[in-house]
Amino acid sequence: MTYILGVSAFYHDSAACLLKDGAIIAASQEERFTRKKHDASFPKKAIDFCLKEAGISIDDVSLITFYEKPFVKFERIIDSIKNTVPFGFLFFKKAIQSWVKVKLWIPSIIRKELNYKGKMIFSEHHEAHAAGAFFTSPYKESAIVTVDGVGEKACITIGYGKDNHVKILKEQHYPHSFGLLYSAFTQYCGFKINSGEYKLMGLAPYGKPIYKKQILENLVSISKKGEVSLDMKYFSFDVGKTTINNHFCSVFGRPARKAEEKMSDFYCDIASSIQSVTEDFMTILLEYAKEITKSENVCLSGGVALNCKANGELLKRNIFKNIWVQPASGDSGGSMGSAFVGYYNYLKKERKQIEDSLKEQIYLGSSFSDFEIEKVLKKYNIVYDKKCDLDLLEVISEELKNKKIVGCFQGRAEFGPRALGNRSILGSPLYVDMKEHINMKIKMREGFRPFAPVVLEEKKENWFEMEDSSKYMLFTFKGKNKNKIPSCIHEDNTARVQSLQKKDNEFLHNLISIFEKKTNCPILINTSFNVRGEPIVNSPFDALNCFFRTHMDVLVLQNYVLFKENNKKPHKQFLKKIDFELD
Structure with a gap:
């Protein structure tokens, strides 16, 4: 072996x-x-x-x-x-x-x-990204496009994979990095670089791309081959200060937003503008990759490949017949x-x-036996019930129907940045104020941040403009019934959809099916089981810690269920203050 x-x-x-x-x-x-x-x-x-x-x-x-x-x-x-x-x-x-x-x-x-x-x-950094994308894909041959901040020298690469080999065909070197350009706007809008880029993406639908012209005339030029050229006058990452400087701010006539400062329409428009530039850039780059590889398939990796809004646009533009995005496209992958x-x-x-399944691609982390879970519950004097699957699903679905927030801890933890049911916080999408409630009371994060829907695979086309599966929550799709599921459809009427097959997660599929019988809705809100600044929970202890420090109502640890109302005096261990560095 x-x-x-x-x-x-x-x-x-x-x-x-x-x-x-x-x-x-x-x-x-x-x-x-x-x-x-x-x-x-x-x-x-x-x-x-x-x-x-x-x-x-x-x-x-x-x-x-x-x-690397x-x-x-x-x-x-x-x-x-x-x-x-x-x-x-x-x-x-x-x-x-x-x-x-x-x-x-x-x-x-x-x-x-x-x-x-x-x-x-x-390996080389981009070679690792390319191999991770191609060898997890369902394709025997494929173009491979990687875009991130920087590896050793490369920031953008086009490669080709066939059978058991991956080869880099074209690469662009530092400092002309589209990933660092996007990070510059992340900082300008008051978010932490290498952490808050997804916030910038989530902010974009609240604005209009009215500063797109200024970006393309001053900061960056993009050739027909997807070659990026940054005007380094406007950036400081090459001298180790901040990513941006006063020249950058002067282009837009405003200083960088301070962290935690109230969000204004101006920064929403900035986010919308760089998001639009990103979508156009990725389109040009994929068109060139198609030209030089002649493939019908493309695999995407690198941090920019986690921009699900851009990925959704690429799907609609039909440059390649098939698109695969590695679920763990960042450096962890x-x-x-x-x-x-x-x-x-x-x-x-x-x-x-x-296999293209959550079990093979994502559910690769830690798991815990019933014995280990019960040992932790007893150690901290937790009041709980243990229920068989059908009874448990009935109880949870009823709680969700009644606007309760449920922490779900099942099986092996996910690998990568997305929680896809095994370390998730679940809620009903039917309530108008559910998004605000989970953001402020559970996740402790900014109110503009969207939540993703997990929908039964067989019902997805009734609710979203989508034909293909979206198992890994890496593409956005237009919603069809925003008025019915207002808490998981974003400002631009899109959603970062996870479509779920029963073979991928039988527990969650059965839960949503029972919820549908009660509500006529085959969808739940699915967000990662953590609070802002904290990694996704890994162990039963982590789950209890998060549960008791938030306004979550119910916690399900495999077949063990506990209610906040029955545990009003938690162990002192869960009352200790934990300060997570805000992203």
Whole structure:
């Protein structure tokens, strides 16, 4: 048996993924265990989990792969500093400390932390993204497009995958990065970069793209081949200060919004404008990828591939016959991609198709037995009931019908940024004020943030303008009945839909089916089980912590159900204040 351990670390969203003969055994982000969102540290806990899940030790691992080449990245940073002398000195001082202490010694750190004596290789960052997208796709051959902030040097790549091999055909280098352009607008609108980009996307429908012309005339030009050219006069990320500067702000005549400042129409229009530029850019890039690969299929990866609004537009524009977006397109997914690079590009193994299902692609994290769950409940004197599946579904559906908010903790945790039913907060979409209620009382986040609907696969076309499945919540679609489900249709009448087949999550499918019988609605609101600034819950203890610190009404831990009203005096452990860094 061939076990390959893929690792991503030391930038953000550190993670580990374990393959056994090309099949994904386990994958998880380090943040789920450390409870530090976007944790960049070496993913020792995630690695330990993966090995335990497979029932092996580190000695059984044939190959460890790391998701980028540190020395190539260091070379790019040194070149960038030389090009910005003397303005880059402070950046150099900060960067060199990090590299000298940690990043130049990654091979030694991996061997020491894991006591590993076997073979180790390093993939390129965009190669890992490309492999993660293609080898999880249902296609035998495909164009591959990757767009993110920056890897070693590449920011945008076009590749091609066939059978068991992935090859990068075209690439564009730092600093001309569309991902960093989008992050600049993230900062300008008052959100945290490498964390708040999805907020910028959620804000866009509240505005109009009236600043699109200013963006294209001043900040960026885009060629017919999707080549990006930034005017670096307006940016500061290359000298290590903030992403933007006063010149950037002068283009729009307003300063950057301060974090937590009340949102104005101006910043809504800014968000709408850069979102429109993003959709046009991705269209041009995919058109060129189609031209040079001649494929009918395309796989998308990198952080920009998580822009589900742009993905929804790409679907409508029919550039490719088929589009696949890797569910874990960010840096955490680099651990999976680098493992595939090791298995296919390095070991030359025969291609094994991975099933297009939540169980194979997403449900790859931690799980807990009934014994482990009950042990935690008893330890903290929780009042609970244990119910058989049918009784449990009946109780939960009735609570949802009556406007209760339910935390749902089932089976294996999801890998990547989306909660797709196993670590989710569920609510009824039928109430006009449900969106505001969950945002303010449960998630503790901005009121403009949208919620995603999970709909029965067989009923999706009655409620949304969609023909294909959308299992991973990575595309937006127009709603058909906004007046009936007002809490999960966004300002522009779109929704980030998850369509659910019974084979992918029988528990959630049955729950929605019973809810439909009670309400004539085959849809629930599905949002990740966490509060703002906190990673998605991983363990029963995490779930209890989140439950008692919010206005959630019901918590379901597999077949165990507990009600807030029956647990009015929670254990002191759940009364301790936890400050999560706001994103």
